[in-house]
Amino acid sequence: MKAIKCTKYGPPEVLQLSEVEKPIPKNNEVLIKIHATAVTASDCVIRGFEMPGNPSFPKKQIMGLMMRLFLGFSKPRNPIIGLVLSGEIESVGKDIKQFKKGDQVYGFTGSTFGTYAEYKCMSNKEIKNGSLVIKPDYISHEEAAAIVYGGVLAMYFMKQGNIQSGKKVLIYGASGAIGTTAVQLARYHGADVTGVCSSSNGELVKSLGASKVIDYTKADAIDELELYDFILDAVGEKKSSKVKTQCKKVLNSQGKYVSVDDNFHKLGPDDLLQLKKLIEAGHIKTVIDRQYPLEQIVEAHKYVDKGHKIGNVVIAV
Numbered sequence: 001m002k003a004i005k006c007t008k009y010g011p012p013e014v015l016q017l018s019e020v021e022k023p024i025p026k027n028n029e030v031l032i033k034i035h036a037t038a039v040t041a042s043d044c045v046i047r048g049f050e051m052p053g054n055p056s057f058p059k060k061q062i063m064g065l066m067m068r069l070f071l072g073f074s075k076p077r078n079p080i081i082g083l084v085l086s087g088e089i090e091s092v093g094k095d096i097k098q099f100k101k102g103d104q105v106y107g108f109t110g111s112t113f114g115t116y117a118e119y120k121c122m123s124n125k126e127i128k129n130g131s132l133v134i135k136p137d138y139i140s141h142e143e144a145a146a147i148v149y150g151g152v153l154a155m156y157f158m159k160q161g162n163i164q165s166g167k168k169v170l171i172y173g174a175s176g177a178i179g180t181t182a183v184q185l186a187r188y189h190g191a192d193v194t195g196v197c198s199s200s201n202g203e204l205v206k207s208l209g210a211s212k213v214i215d216y217t218k219a220d221a222i223d224e225l226e227l228y229d230f231i232l233d234a235v236g237e238k239k240s241s242k243v244k245t246q247c248k249k250v251l252n253s254q255g256k257y258v259s260v261d262d263n264f265h266k267l268g269p270d271d272l273l274q275l276k277k278l279i280e281a282g283h284i285k286t287v288i289d290r291q292y293p294l295e296q297i298v299e300a301h302k303y304v305d306k307g308h309k310i311g312n313v314v315i316a317v
């Protein structure tokens with residue numbers, strides 16, 4: 001089968017189109033023919049993984065070392081990276097009861113990776129954890145693969161805000177994979193949502209449910225901030241602006257500020273099932289920026305590396 005191998009940690013060019021053996025499912029596994037995957041921010045971090053070099057931050061070096069022990073020291077232990085997929089069950093092992101040949105499914109693989117390929121086996125344990133669910137007919141494989149990562153992460157982070165009707169919520173970085181779903185979730189819970197993004201993404205963010213958008217690139221943007229009950233920094237510590245610096249000062253007395261970099265979130269079972277229900281009810285839609293064929297994965301990574309994708313970048317397999 002065709003697959004993309006990550007030959008070492010480094011720039012997008014370390015990803016190489018290869019011919020590898022098609023996996024054979026064990027008794028407790030399903031074999032999925034992948035139709036679409038996505039290039040997530042985490043894929044780029046894993047591919048480009050660098051040990052933090054600054055000795056004044058020993059905590060970061062220890063974290064880096066632990067990541068390498070987990071992922072593989074000089075290259076990923078599983079050379080086929082990729083976290084999300086949408087496709088069709090091609091065959092099932094005899095112990096699999098939940099799925100049958102021909103089922104259309106989507107989900108995430110967690111730490112086993114392997115979705116930059118034509119086929120992927122997933123175990124009963126992964127399936128039982130709720131990492132694989134049936135795809136509704138009316139969303140495409142591309143839409144399903146795209147929504148999983150930002151969708152599940154947004155579900156997790158937004159839960160920390162206990163968002164209720166009428167609350168004022170600000171999503172910083174409202175145009176990314178996590179941000180576009182976070183805006184929709186906040187709106188779904190009845191919040192009054194402000195999205196922070198650059199001017200070209202303002203209309204999109206409003207169409208997702210924000211009543212107000214603030215352009216973080218404008219010199220006087222901080223004057224537009226109000227007081228909020230919950231603020232989600234949906235882009236993480238590497239992306240900042242004057243608006244973001246000001247955000248921690250514009251919380252109500254009971255307000256809460258959460259960053260997507262606050263803690264490492266292991267994608268959990270309930271999140272995908274809850275997300276699926278919201279998609280099926282029409283409350284959450286996928287935002288796709290670009291689509292590339294598997295053969296152009298290097299170009300896709302170069303684009304995502306720039307840090308300005310709108311929603312999601314999909315790979316058609």
Ligand SMILES: NC(=O)c1ccc[n+]([C@@H]2O[C@H](COP(=O)([O-])OP(=O)(O)OC[C@H]3O[C@@H](n4cnc5c(N)ncnc54)[C@H](OP(=O)(O)O)[C@@H]3O)[C@@H](O)[C@H]2O)c1
Pocket residue numbers: 040041042150153172173174175176177178179196197198199201216234235236237239240241260261262263264265266307308309310311
């Ligand atoms: N804790 C965890 O478990 C966990 C897991 C995965 C990821 N993460 C974190 O989540 C982050 C976000 O992931 P993602 O996939 O949603 O990101 P993403 O889609 O790559 O974010 C791209 C978006 O960020 C916006 N952006 C860039 N610079 C900005 C700035 N200075 N201020 C505001 N917006 C800016 C861009 O909009 P413009 O073009 O308009 O600037 C673009 O739409 C990752 O980088 C990672 O740090 C955390």
